[in-house]
Amino acid sequence: MIPCSGIADRLPEFVGGDLASADAAAVRAHLIACHECRRQAGTLQRARGALLGAAASAMRGIDEADFTAMHRSIVAATTSALQAKESAQPAMQRRPGPWWLVAAAALLVCGMWFGMQSRRDRSVWHRAPTATPAASSIVVPWSGPRLDMRLLGDERPMAPPPSEPAGFGSGLMGRHRLRALVDEGVPMPLPETPR
Amino acid sequence: MNPAMEPNRRSVGSSSAEPAMTSLPAGLSSVVHALAADASVSDAELVRRTLAGQEDPFVALVARYQRRAFWIAFHVVGRVEDARDVAQEAFVRLFRSLDRYDYARSFYTWFYRIVMNLAIDALRKARSSHAASIEELLGALPDAREQGGDEPLQRDEENGQVWAILDKLDAKFRAVLVLRDIHGLSCREIAPMLKVTHATARWRLHRGRQMFRDHWERLQGRSER
Incomplete structure (x- = not known):
């Protein structure tokens, strides 16, 4: 049999008809045997009846x-x-719209225009070629042999292409190959690549 | 069939006041009365027709739900005038927000949520303006021994005690108690109306009944002394 403490928790649901049939049967069986729980259930039932009665009597007043x-x-x-x-x-239709909306749109257009202008100035494609001061060659790491690059506007003649292929040791691939040569006993350092 | 499309001729469940809550008001035009009484015209359909620009469907919605709205508000607020204001304001808000109605959900759950929110707000406002304790009310009630077993007076006293206890309960417990025990809605229906989980609604109902019983027992003990 369920103890009284377990029944007390279920009594509000039992009185309100919210318990599943199996649970309700268990509570009912307990109430038949337990006087104190039956008294509590009776109080709950009377309180609920009073609530429904008060609600119904108020309805008669309208x-x-x-x-x-x-x-x-x-x-x-x-x-x-x-x-x-x-x-x-x-x-709302007469008004052109909230002033802040118009102002925000104008700001957006201006911002986009200035943004495009500054991008245009920075772009290599739109910049006028300018002479650079005593440009030194820039070595760019890449996967092939060393190449000379000059800045735009540097009109000095390029060095003639090497008669032999450029030696290893330049560029990313070159460094990898260099390690391989060290392992093979090639004397270091490698001779300067002719320009 | 989509449950939201079904006509909502809901029963009040355990409440003994079912006819008083579901009958239509007098003085309706024949078109409105036909719309409101026709169970094959769902609430969602009335909403759709209202949004299409017709006026009668909304008047029919008012006719269908005004009593329920008023009584829910009344049982939560406890005053006729406040309940009337709450019901009216609920319909105005409903009308303004009809275009936000989700047709996949049931209309009455959505509408009762509006009513409950307004009613709980009104209850809190009223409590802050004139708070009365049960003890004060007990002093004002006639002594049961002096009544000589006069039944109507005893009933009035009992009703007064019930309203005093409801006033004493927190709004969240009172709301669940009113919706479940007086209006017969299930906890599954109550939960979305109060924007809580099903478990929370059940717990509030459990606690609300216990608190109501405790107050009731206390008052009964005092009035018998």
Whole structure:
């Protein structure tokens, strides 16, 4: 049999008819045997009855005419809300829009224009070729043999291409190959690559 | 069939006041009365027609739900005037937000949520303006021994005690108690109305009943002394 403490927790649901049938049967069986739990269930039932009774008696205090009048006032209130909404709509249409929206759009357009201008200035494609001061050659790591690169505007003649292929040791691939040569006993350092 | 599309001629469950909550008000036009009484026209359909620009469907919605809205508000707030204001404001808000109605959900759950929110707000506002304790009310009630077993007076006294206890309960417990025990809604229906989980709704109902019983027992003990 379920102990009294377990029953006390279920009594509100039992009295309210919220228990599953198996649980309700167990509670009912306990109540038949236990006087104290039966007394508690009786109190709960009387309290619930009083609640329902008070609710029902309050309902008798409102008659049909009250609801008819209430219906009219609700419909009138919603109609006036609708009219207020409709009268507000043409005013909204006359206005060009909130001032901050216009200002934000203008700012956005200006920002985009300036942004495009500055990008255009930075771009290599749109920059005028300028002579650079005594440009030294720039070595760019890459996967092939060493190449000479000159800045735009540097009109000095390029060195003639090497008669032999450039030696290893330049560029990324070159460094990898260099390690391989060390392992093979090639004397270090490698001779300077002719320019 | 989508449950939201079914007509909502809901029963009140355990409440003894079912006819008083579901009958239509007098003085409706024939079109509105036909719309409101026609069980094959669902609430969602009335909403759709209202949004299409017709006026009668909304008036029919008001006719269907005004009593329920009023009584829910009344049982939560406890005053006729406040309940009337709550019901009216609930319909105005409903009308303004009809375009946000989710057709996949049940209309009455959505509408009752509006009513409950307004009612709980009104209850809290009323409590802050005139708080009365059960003890004060007990002093004002006639002594049961002086009544000589007069039944209507005893019933009035008992009803007064019930309202005093409901006033004493926290709004969240009172709301669940009213919706479940008086209006017969299930905890699964109550949970979305109060924006809580099913477990929370059940727990609040359990605690609300226990608290109501405790207050009731205390008051009964005092009035018998």
